Structure formats: C-alpha cells, structure tokens
Amino acid sequence: MPGWDYALALDRGRATPLFLQLAQALAEDVRRGRLKPGERLPGTRRLAATLGLNRNTVLAAYAELQAQGWTLGDPARGTFVSPSLPEAGPKRSAAVGRRGRVPTHTAYDLPPLPPLQADPRPPPGVLVFGSGVPDLRLVPVAALARAYRRGLVRRTRALLDYSDAQGLPRLRAAIASMLAATRGLAASADDVLVTRGSQMALSLAARALVQPGDAVAVETLGYRPAWDAFRVAGAEIVPLALDAEGAQVEALLEISRRHRLRAVYLTPHHQYPTMVTLAPGRRMRLLELARARRFAVVEDDYDHEFHYEGRPVLPLASVDRSGAVIYVGTLSKVLAPGLRLGYVVAPEPVLARMTALRGLTDSQGDLPLESAVAELIEDGELQRHVRRARRIYDQRRHALLAALDRRFGPRLRVRPPAGGVAVWAEAVPPVDVEAWARRALAEGVSFQPGRRFALDGRPRPFLRLGYACLDEAEIEEAVRRLARSRP
C-alpha cells in the first residue's frame, strides 16, 4: 500500500541529534509493530519532505538503522525492515495484544449492555435455508451498475454533497408511490423516511420511543434483532403469545396495566418466524387498544412483496387513522441485503424525531445507492424484478412443500404459507431440533431451529426453512440432506 506520507514526531528541542532521533523512532516503530518485518521503509527523499528534514539527515538515520541490524537493502533498491530482528522479536508490554499493537483493555469501565446474540454464519458449500434472504443470482446487477454510474457521472455534486437526513427526495417520492399502490398508504414523499434497511428503522423507532424502564411487547416466537434494538434503547421486552390467528393482542390490555407499555413490535403480514397472518378482527382490536392505552404499534412489513395467493392483505398502517402505527419496510429483502435500504411511514412528530436521530447517527444515507434505486423504480426495473422474483419464489415454495411431503410425510407438519419466503415446520413427534441442526450442518445443509426465535431461549420443535435463495435442484438436495440428518 504505497503512497502515504510517513509521519513521525521529532523534538527539535532535544539534545539528541535529529538523525539519531529519527533512527530511534523508526526502530521503536518496528518494535511496536507499526513497521512489519520485510516492509519497505519510506523513500528518503519523500520522508525528508514529510518531516521537514534535510535528506542527509534521513540518509544518516537509515545508515544507523542498518548498522544496528534493523534494516536491509540500500537507498537505490530501497530499505526494508529486516525479517530477522536484532532482538528476540518485538517487545510487547502487557497491555499490548496479538491483533496489531492496540491496547487490549480499556483504561475505564464499560457500562453493562444487555447480552446480544449473533447468528453464526454457515461455512461455504453448505446449502442454506436462510432467514429470508433473496436469491442474489436474480438481482438485476447490470441495470444497477448502470444506474450507479449514471448517478455518479451526471449528478456528481448532488450525490457527493451533504444532503437530507430524511433521504433523497427522489427516492422518497418513488417509495411513496410504491406504497400508495401496493400497500394502500396515502403517503407523500414528505411522509417517508429512508433508512439503511429495516434494522436502522427499528433502531431509530426504539430510540425515539423508549425511555429506560419502558416496556415493549413482542411476538414470541419472534425476531431477535428487533428485540435487541429495543433492549439497547433501554426497554424491557414483554412476551405476547401467538396462536393460529397471530399475536394474541387482547393480552396487551393486561400488559399495559402491569407495565409502562410504550410500544408493541410485530410482523402482522407474515409473522416472523411462523408465517401466520394476523386475523382481521385482531387487527382492528389492536388499533383500538393502541389508541385507548396510548402505545405505539411498530409494524414490520419485512416481506410484503412476497404474497402469492391473490387477495392482498394491506398493512395496519393503511387503516390507522389515529396515529398509532409506525410502518417499517425494506428493499433489502427485495433486492439484496448488501444494499441497505429501508423506509418508515409514521405520523409527523415521530417521523421528525426519527429523522433527527438519524442525522445524529450517520448524518444521511448513501446517496449513490439511493439515487441508483430511485432510478430502478422510475424505470420500472424494480417492479419487473419483484414480479419475476415472486413467480420464481412461488415455484420454489411448491418445490419445497412437495419435497418435504415426499421425504417426511406426516413426520413434519407444515402449514403451507400464503406468502413470504420461508416454510415453518413442526417435527412430529417432537425431536431435538437443535441436535438436528448440528447434524444437518455436518451433512451440508443449514436451517434455523425454533429456539433461535424464542424469547425464553428454550428449544422448540420447529424448523424455519427459508427457500428463496435456493433453486429447485438445490431445494431437492437440501431436503435430502435434511432427511438424512434427522435424529
């Protein structure tokens, strides 16, 4: 990695000659790992200019270093840190660790943080029934790269400058029109906050709503990264049970009496992870309770696009007249998780607050990305992509249901989902699904066991099988491996 100026602080007030100070400083840099064995030292001319020294001073320092055995080479071919160091290797103080030479402990105490649980990532070669990842092979990469390039070249200044924490107005307008058509939200560009994926939207909602000591009710089984976002904002997480009609919203009345209930977080469209759609009666009751008990409804509509069986279900936000709902959606599940784009529609006071917090979090969004995706929507490219992906995922859904039926029959109870990109299955009779997941991994297939979604952390006899990222042949093979590894 050539080309950087090499900076050093020398003390012109000291009696030690500058060439010797420089040699000592460079030797110390080798000792503490700033310069690595075999690494090339900066050129003498460039170093002299950087440090405001006469080049002869630098040459004298380099000669001194070489005489002491720190370096090899000559000024013509270049000077390199000796691969065999004059001492038994760099000295390490106790505070200095393996990863470079940054201290390994802090000089201060860190406040407690709720325990956070990261999902392990399966090794390569494993067929992954993911958490709902789209198939990256379907992404219109050429169109995306073109849109990026057009934005950077034609709207250079606008995309490189400071901008609006709420998101590029053009993308907000495109998202508003998408939400009007597909979700029944009568939102304009001003009602939309663009975020980096739904995770940022949830994190901002948590920070806007929650004060330490507040409670937030969540579906359990449910989506842990959302709970963690509320937890680190200071919320106590309270469970809300599920049945065949979705979250048992009536329980919120009692919860709101026992806790300072600030919000309920839920996924009413395709409940995560169980894929149940919240029943119509419960939807209306939930909004009534929210209004009466003055709590917010954070509606995570994470995969609205993927609903297969005609008869669309509109989000709670489309019928919310009282300002209870904070509506969260994402394009990362439609396009690609690496392209972090989510959005929020919410009443003005909470949207303004979330926008202010967003400004303090990372100032603004990624403008080249926001512009590229706005263009994909304006050109109808995203619409075509959604339709194509929905058709393909529907085929995969059928392929998975057929393969599961063939390999497992009644030993796996599956409720065929009306939408989403995952199947939720119950092992009958119950088996140790955690053990199954470990054995499956050894066989080269990974899935999410029920325990991962449990607030109480206890095992459950369920498997979540996200099928979007596997093609039909891969699904066939993955189910074969699944059957082979069943305990």
Next chain:
Amino acid sequence: MPGWDYALALDRGRATPLFLQLAQALAEDVRRGRLKPGERLPGTRRLAATLGLNRNTVLAAYAELQAQGWTLGDPARGTFVSPSLPEAGPKRSAAVGRRGRVPTHTAYDLPPLPPLQADPRPPPGVLVFGSGVPDLRLVPVAALARAYRRGLVRRTRALLDYSDAQGLPRLRAAIASMLAATRGLAASADDVLVTRGSQMALSLAARALVQPGDAVAVETLGYRPAWDAFRVAGAEIVPLALDAEGAQVEALLEISRRHRLRAVYLTPHHQYPTMVTLAPGRRMRLLELARARRFAVVEDDYDHEFHYEGRPVLPLASVDRSGAVIYVGTLSKVLAPGLRLGYVVAPEPVLARMTALRGLTDSQGDLPLESAVAELIEDGELQRHVRRARRIYDQRRHALLAALDRRFGPRLRVRPPAGGVAVWAEAVPPVDVEAWARRALAEGVSFQPGRRFALDGRPRPFLRLGYACLDEAEIEEAVRRLARSRP
C-alpha cells in the same frame, strides 16, 4: 411510476357485490388521497389478476365509478381520476394533514428529547465558507465510478450479501495501513471498525460508553453534532475551556470529582472550531488523567490529512498505551461528505461493543462504497488525491489570509492555522457577528458565526471561514462581500 400492482382488501363474506365493494374502495382511495386527481387507474386486466377477481367484475366497478363521476376515460385509452371531484373535494378528517394522508399526530406521548439544533443550509448562489467541506470539484469521480462498477460486476455476490458489521475486511486493511503510515497507529485490520462517517463513530462511542446520568466533557467552543450524539445517549455535557494551547485539560481533575465523568470528547489536532493544536505537555497530562480518573478520551481527528507546515503532529492514540483513547477519523472530509466513511481504532472490548451496536443500528456498511474506496486506496488514487487537495487547499489558505489582510487589516485578528481547511478570525473591536452573518447572507456570502460553537449559546465575536470548497477567485469575491456586509 407505473408497474406496481394495486392492492385492495375486499371482503368476500359481505353481502355487497364485489364490483360495488371495489368501486367503493377506489372512491375511498380517491377521497383519502391514495389516488390523486388526474392519476391513471390500474389496467383492468392487471387489477383483476392482482385481486383474484374476474375481469368483468373490475369492468363493472370502473363503469360504476365513471357513472358516479369519480373517473374519466374508457378501458381502451385508460381510466383516470377525474380532475374535478364529485364532492367538494376530498373530505379530510381532523387527524389528516396536508402532507399526504398520514395522521399528523401520534396516538401516544413521545418521551422528551434534548433540543437539537440543525444548521440552516444557505440558498444556491451564495458563496459558502463551509464548516470544512472539501471541494467536490476535486473528487476523482471517474476513478470512483470505475471502482464502483468493477466491484458490482466482478464481486457481485460478496457486495450484495450480508456481511461483517465491522466493515469490509479489505477496506479495514487499507485503512489500517494508512493509519500506520500517516498517524503512527500500529493497528491491524482487526483493530479497525468502519463506520458511516465520523458521526456514526461518535454516536456508537456515545452509546457504548454513556449511561443516563454520566457526564461527558467537551471543548467549548466545539462541535455541536458530537455533543448531541452524547446528549441523546443520556449524557450531561460539561464544558472544558480553551486557551492558546488548546483544551485546559487540568480542569478534568476537578470535573471528574464533581461528576460521574465517563468521557472527554476533543479535537486535539486542529481544534474545532478554533484550529488550535493541543500542546504536547497537555497531551501527556490528558492521558495521565484519563488513566488515573478512569474516563475515556474520544479523539476526533476529523481533518488529519490537511496539515501544511512540515513537522507532523501524531494523534493521542499513537502514544496511548493504557487503552484510554477511542480514535475517530473520517474519509468523508477527504473525499466527499456524500460518501459516508469513517473509522474507529480502539481497545478490543470497546471496539467489540461498538461493532455490536453498529450491527443493531444498520446491520452493516454500504458494501459497494466500501469496496470502491478500498480499491481507490489500493491503487494509490486516494493518496494522490490527498496530496493534490492538500497543495490546492494550502494555496487557498494563503489566498484567504492575504485577502482578509487586504480588506480588513487589524479589524480582523487572524491566527494563521498550521493546518485544517478553515480560518478562525476575531472581529476587533468586537462587532455583532450574528448580525454580520445575516447581512453577509443578503450579500451572497455565508460563514459560521462564533455562537454556533458555543455550549452556552451566547454570541462570540468570532468567524469561522472554511475555505476548502472555494477557489481563489471565489475567495477573493467572498471576502469582498464579507467586507461590504460588516456591521
């Protein structure tokens, strides 16, 4: 914005015929602003497919709408919402506002938030002495667009998938090597957290360190967005005075006795906004105090690249052996503010915590951007850009100092800065700088008055003149306007 499926919820259980339900629902959508006057209704064939209806049902509904005067046109040319509506215009309930039809109030109370102050943005045509924005005309846009494209096309999967919350390993390695050379930090890729600009780094540091009731000491005058990041994390902000040697760090001893001092936030390289460099004795004393009193030092080295007078000054982090310093830097001031890239080097426990919080904030960085900038560094493109920008900004510094001297003479006391991209000037005798700023804006030049940097919000007789984004002719003209508008 064509191409989206139009979703509606119809109730097959109701006695009302479906065609009438559909007509009523569409009329309601017009009334509540989901469909706008003049907008085209979805095609009948497509809508029938989306809703799982017979096309004749949709045709009957459209005929009904037209008979009631809601729409114009015919199935061949398309059906449009009538520009003159059958009622006196859309009915608005009290809860529904001008910006779309999203409720304008929340159904719940929002917890209090510290008051946040946004900087107004000057209108176009005004010459802006900005806060330290780089000149976007210098950005190597062609190389950047090429690097974006190469990444998206050649490393599609890697850039579109889930990734590491700590940042692309390749970019972390490139930043580590940059920091080793230019800052004297013996950091490896594992010691670096990539963030979206320094603002995210500060926000994460605040959330990792602060519990409600903790105090954070800040230089005043200072950088307000950093204070706000600490404030919304629950910190009380405590002032630390400045003099000609930078922050009066000795006062931290007393502060740490009176408060639960969790951290000090400062800009020791070129103090923001006064441009003073922290004196060597104070640097060592600060680290001593941090160790003894167990508080963190958040070092914001926001414009390290721009130091003109030989003799580099290395950051506090380069001599911190006790794990006191959280080092924050940014590439957004080197490249462009629209490209949000910052970095943190810190002891492992706090870096791990900040990485976990980052994962809950927005999962991961923008991979196409991270990959493109890694490539710019690997190719030496960023190094060349930094060197070129430094040369040009140095010329602009001289041009600004000369112009100020010529137009103001002793009425503006200027301490020529050894680095940075701004000049700090004192009006002598003191004038109402706020009034000056308002008159200057009317004359077509904008600058930052001292009050903007004051923790106590009181006026100060200072001007901050960021010159990087103005060329020499613009600087000349801007100073002329400045002189003309002086109260």
